[in-house]
Amino acid sequence: MNVTIDIVHTKGLIGVKMCEVAKRVKISPSNLYIYFKNKEDLLRSVFFDTTKKIVKHFDESIPNHPICKKRIEGVFHFIIQTKVNRSKEFSFIRQFVQSPYLEKKDMQQMDLILKNVFDVFRDGQKEMILKDDVEIELIFALMEGTTSKLVEFQNKGKITLDKITLDKSFRMIWDAIRQ
Amino acid sequence: MNVTIDIVHTKGLIGVKMCEVAKRVKISPSNLYIYFKNKEDLLRSVFFDTTKKIVKHFDESIPNHPICKKRIEGVFHFIIQTKVNRSKEFSFIRQFVQSPYLEKKDMQQMDLILKNVFDVFRDGQKEMILKDDVEIELIFALMEGTTSKLVEFQNKGKITLDKITLDKSFRMIWDAIRQ
Amino acid sequence: MNVTIDIVHTKGLIGVKMCEVAKRVKISPSNLYIYFKNKEDLLRSVFFDTTKKIVKHFDESIPNHPICKKRIEGVFHFIIQTKVNRSKEFSFIRQFVQSPYLEKKDMQQMDLILKNVFDVFRDGQKEMILKDDVEIELIFALMEGTTSKLVEFQNKGKITLDKITLDKSFRMIWDAIRQ
Amino acid sequence: MNVTIDIVHTKGLIGVKMCEVAKRVKISPSNLYIYFKNKEDLLRSVFFDTTKKIVKHFDESIPNHPICKKRIEGVFHFIIQTKVNRSKEFSFIRQFVQSPYLEKKDMQQMDLILKNVFDVFRDGQKEMILKDDVEIELIFALMEGTTSKLVEFQNKGKITLDKITLDKSFRMIWDAIRQ
DNA sequence: CATGAATGAGCCTTCATTCAT
DNA sequence: TATGAATGAAGGCTCATTCAT
Numbered sequence: 001m002n003v004t005i006d007i008v009h010t011k012g013l014i015g016v017k018m019c020e021v022a023k024r025v026k027i028s029p030s031n032l033y034i035y036f037k038n039k040e041d042l043l044r045s046v047f048f049d050t051t052k053k054i055v056k057h058f059d060e061s062i063p064n065h066p067i068c069k070k071r072i073e074g075v076f077h078f079i080i081q082t083k084v085n086r087s088k089e090f091s092f093i094r095q096f097v098q099s100p101y102l103e104k105k106d107m108q109q110m111d112l113i114l115k116n117v118f119d120v121f122r123d124g125q126k127e128m129i130l131k132d133d134v135e136i137e138l139i140f141a142l143m144e145g146t147t148s149k150l151v152e153f154q155n156k157g158k159i160t161l162d163k164i165t166l167d168k169s170f171r172m173i174w175d176a177i178r179q
Numbered sequence: 180m181n182v183t184i185d186i187v188h189t190k191g192l193i194g195v196k197m198c199e200v201a202k203r204v205k206i207s208p209s210n211l212y213i214y215f216k217n218k219e220d221l222l223r224s225v226f227f228d229t230t231k232k233i234v235k236h237f238d239e240s241i242p243n244h245p246i247c248k249k250r251i252e253g254v255f256h257f258i259i260q261t262k263v264n265r266s267k268e269f270s271f272i273r274q275f276v277q278s279p280y281l282e283k284k285d286m287q288q289m290d291l292i293l294k295n296v297f298d299v300f301r302d303g304q305k306e307m308i309l310k311d312d313v314e315i316e317l318i319f320a321l322m323e324g325t326t327s328k329l330v331e332f333q334n335k336g337k338i339t340l341d342k343i344t345l346d347k348s349f350r351m352i353w354d355a356i357r358q
Numbered sequence: 359m360n361v362t363i364d365i366v367h368t369k370g371l372i373g374v375k376m377c378e379v380a381k382r383v384k385i386s387p388s389n390l391y392i393y394f395k396n397k398e399d400l401l402r403s404v405f406f407d408t409t410k411k412i413v414k415h416f417d418e419s420i421p422n423h424p425i426c427k428k429r430i431e432g433v434f435h436f437i438i439q440t441k442v443n444r445s446k447e448f449s450f451i452r453q454f455v456q457s458p459y460l461e462k463k464d465m466q467q468m469d470l471i472l473k474n475v476f477d478v479f480r481d482g483q484k485e486m487i488l489k490d491d492v493e494i495e496l497i498f499a500l501m502e503g504t505t506s507k508l509v510e511f512q513n514k515g516k517i518t519l520d521k522i523t524l525d526k527s528f529r530m531i532w533d534a535i536r537q
Numbered sequence: 538m539n540v541t542i543d544i545v546h547t548k549g550l551i552g553v554k555m556c557e558v559a560k561r562v563k564i565s566p567s568n569l570y571i572y573f574k575n576k577e578d579l580l581r582s583v584f585f586d587t588t589k590k591i592v593k594h595f596d597e598s599i600p601n602h603p604i605c606k607k608r609i610e611g612v613f614h615f616i617i618q619t620k621v622n623r624s625k626e627f628s629f630i631r632q633f634v635q636s637p638y639l640e641k642k643d644m645q646q647m648d649l650i651l652k653n654v655f656d657v658f659r660d661g662q663k664e665m666i667l668k669d670d671v672e673i674e675l676i677f678a679l680m681e682g683t684t685s686k687l688v689e690f691q692n693k694g695k696i697t698l699d700k701i702t703l704d705k706s707f708r709m710i711w712d713a714i715r716q
Numbered sequence: 717c718a719t720g721a722a723t724g725a726g727c728c729t730t731c732a733t734t735c736a737t
Numbered sequence: 738t739a740t741g742a743a744t745g746a747a748g749g750c751t752c753a754t755t756c757a758t
Contacts, residue, residue: 012278014193018732028740030734039732095277098270099191107335134347137338138329142351145324150317156286159316168313172321176355197749207723212750370636372551376753386719388755397753449635456632457549465693492705495696496687500709503682508675514644517674526671530679534713555728565744567730576728 001046009088013095016043040101047096048109050089055112057082062116068129069174075120076143076170080161083151114140121177130177139177146173180225188267192274195222219280226275227288229268234291236261241295247308248353254299255322255349259340262330293319300356309356318356325352359404367446371453374401398459405454406467408447413470415440420474426487427532433478434501434528438519441509472498479535488535497535504531538583546625550632553580577638584633585646587626592649594619599653605666606711612657613680613707617698620688651677658714667714676714683710 003024007016018039022029036042063074083090096102097110121139124130130139150169153159182203186195197218201208215221242253262269275281276289300318303309309318329348332338361382365374376397380387394400421432441448454460455468479497482488488497508527511517540561544553555576559566573579600611620627633639634647658676661667667676687706690696 013191015279017730019730029732030741031739033733034738091277095274098274100194131351134351135338135344137332138344138348138351141328141332141338141348142321142325142355145326145328146321147324148328149320149324153316153320159314159320165314165317169317169320172310172313172317172355175357176321176351178354196747198747206721208749209724209751210722213721218749371549373637375751377751387753388720389718391754392717453632453635456628458552489709492709493696493702495690496702496706496709499686499690499696499706500679500683500713503684503686504679505682506686507678507682511674511678517672517678523672523675527675527678530668530671530675530713533715534679534709536712554726556726564742566728567745568743570729571742 001042001049004042004046005050005088005092008092008095013043013099018042043096043099043101044106046092047101047106050092051109051113054082054086054089055109055115058113058116062120068124068127069178071120072124072130072174072177073170075117076147076173077166079117079143079147080151080166083147084154084161087151087155114144117143124177129179131179142176143173180221180228183221183225184229184267184271187271187274192222192278197221222275222278222280223285225271226280226285229271230288230292233261233265233268234288234294237292237295241299247303247306248357250299251303251309251353251356252349254296255326255352256345258296258322258326259330259345262326263333263340266330266334293323296322303356308358310358321355322352359400359407362400362404363408363446363450366450366453371401371457376400401454401457401459402464404450405459405464408450409467409471412440412444412447413467413473416471416474420478426482426485427536429478430482430488430532430535431528433475434505434531435524437475437501437505438509438524441505442512442519445509445513472502475501482535487537489537500534501531538579538586541579541583542587542625542629545629545632550580550636555579580633580636580638581643583629584638584643587629588646588650591619591623591626592646592652595650595653599657605661605664606715608657609661609667609711609714610707612654613684613710614703616654616680616684617688617703620684621691621698624688624692651681654680661714666716668716679713680710 003021004016007020007024016039018032019029021042022032025032032042036045061078063071063078065071065074093110097107118136118140121130121136121143125132125136146169150159150161154161159165182200183195186199186203195218197211198208200221201211204211211221215224240257242250242257244250244253272289276286297315297319300309300315300322304311304315325348329338329340333340338344361379362374365378365382374397376390377387379400380390383390390400394403419436421429421436423429423432451468455465476494476498479488479494479501483490483494504527508517508519512519517523540558541553544557544561553576555569556566558579559569562569569579573582598615600608600615602608602611630647634644655673655677658667658673658680662669662673683706687696687698691698696702
């Protein structure tokens with residue numbers, strides 16, 4: 001499955017060939033079919049496995065802190081971190097989601113990923129620290145979208161996500177969502 | 180080329196078959212090869228054409244307004260509008276960019292798209308209305324990322340981008356970037 | 359037709375494309391079909407025309423000389439000359455003859471080419487100067503084969519057919535066929 | 538590979554279709570691609586294999602005899618024999634060599650074929666039995682060319698290479714090359 | 717006489733998948 | 738569990754040929 005993710009990352013979903021996956025794992029193509037019913041099964045398995053891992057990662061490692069702002073700053077850094085460290089996985093998910101392999105039910109899986117993040121925001125609203133007259137989805141879109149683009153820009157070499165840049169970025173986000 | 184965009188939108192880049200493109204345009208597959216050297220040429224042509232069109236659209240229609248805030252609000256609505264109206268085109272671009280068809284030089288094309296938006300932000304900084312101690316890329320990432328996610332959420336049915344929602348969203352963005 | 363010969367010479371019979379022939383003559387492919395019924399017709403026409411030209415060339419220019427040896431030496435030089443000057447044409451004929459385009463009747467055409475050469479040999483036999491106990495075909499094979507190879511070797515850069523080399527070559531041939 | 542040679546012999550290089558090759562070997566076309574990368578690879582492989590085989594055949598079976606004339610007569614018969622027995626292979630080589638598939642390096646292969654024959658001639662020159670004032674290439678051209686034409690004439694039904702005819706032919710060749 | 721546009725047949729090739737072992 | 742060999746279905750592409758003008 002790692003190999004599959006790797007290939008998708010370098011050559012895109014189009015570039016995935018059962019043959020090559022097998023070769024890279026040093027087994028025969030036919031052997032692959034013992035573990036996965038077919039190509040779709042392989043791809044979907046990778047998708048489920050990957051999202052599940054990320055969900056778990058979020059479930060277990062979402063930073064906690066008594067002070068709301070600190071907590072959210074932690075979440076911000078955590079999301080960025082995760083997107084950087086698991087860029088291949090995210091790239092896979094992004095492509096899978098746009099492919100004809102995606103079925104409706106698969107989407108639910110994805111919604112689980114940032115459930116916890118929602119909770120953090122909800123708490124912030126309850127504590128009257130975050131804007132409470134805007135839907136949580138909007139706050140979330142801002143956080144999700146901004147972090148995604150930041151990482152994308154770094155990957156393209158347009159910015160460097162050092163401490164200072166991250167601080168500046170978070171300051172903007174914080175200004176956006178705080179009451 | 181429209182047909183190609185359509186197919187990519189519904190079936191993904193993987194789903195593009197010269198055969199089907201031809202059938203939908205009601206010409207023979209071989210006839211396609213008079214206009215495009217091969218599949219890659221078709222895809223790349225669509226990419227260039229589409230980005231060029233969007234660049235032109237941005238060049239011509241970026242809203243202007245004497246008051247900075249109004250100007251940026253205009254830009255915000257304009258971007259959202261464009262992303263909604265041309266969702267297929269953007270979907271195509273997103274997928275093409277991740278495919279093995281993409282070559283380095285193709286990327287330059289994309290940078291042109293939002294050149295004008297940069298200018299709007301730069302003006303805002305010069306007028307000392309926008310935060311001027313953060314790199315323009317960060318401001319841009321926030322705007323780009325947030326709008327993308329908003330549209331994505333609407334497409335998924337999670338939110339509705341009505342007047343009120345847009346106003347709320349812009350308020351957040353404005354709070355983020357204003358001095 | 360010259361263009362066709364040219365293409366066959368550089369790219370082989372396989373390389374002949376109606377499209378390219380047309381392009382090189384600066385007419386449209388469809389226009390080609392006014393002059394030739396189809397590809398086979400074009401190729402066969404070239405074949406007939408070329409052989410006919412060579413036959414005519416042999417008919418008109420076969421050297422004559424009262425002394426038998428001189429006459430045959432003339433023929434030898436003449437054949438070599440022709441094979442060098444019309445190497446493209448001969449290359450075409452060679453390839454056409456091995457192709458599925460060749461029909462039995464086409465072969466007769468070829469036999470005409472060296473009819474006159476046969477006559478020269480026959481005269482030599484009658485004059486009791488050439489070996490008269492060997493079939494004319496054998497004498498002919500020796501002349502034809504040797505000259506072909508000589509030209510081939512020159513084309514490959516293995517020998518140079520200068521005066522001296524030609525003299526040596528003819529001496530061998532003469533020793534072979536004289537009584 | 539034999540099938541390929543066969544097809545080239547009957548239908549020319551143009552007539553080689555991967556499809557038909559496969560059908561005749563009773564495997565699927567795709568299976569062919571396990572053994573040969575593509576059509577060109579198949580053709581080139583056949584070429585290499587065939588020339589190599591012939592080279593080997595010449596290396597191993599070039600007749601030897603203490604008396605120079607006998608030795609060369611042996612070579613003469615041997616060449617004719619080979620050209621008759623392996624007419625298909627020679628036909629393939631001839632056509633391949635004129636095709637766009639041929640690359641420069643491929644030619645070297647061919648020069649090996651008659652290396653040994655050269656040696657026989659060289660020995661004859663050293664023994665002062667063959668003409669030693671003519672380049673070996675000329676002697677070779679005479680032998681090669683004449684034998685080729687003889688076999689060609691037999692194939693066309695113009696002569697029959699029986700004992701008597703061969704003797705006559707060799708007498709001519711011998712007269713040509715002996716001192 | 718000339719053409720640009722169009723086409724269908726067919727070939728090469730790939731690749732997911734299976735079969736015999 | 739593992740594999741090498743095999744395959745069928747399908748897609749990309751070429752090219753001789755024709756059609757409307």
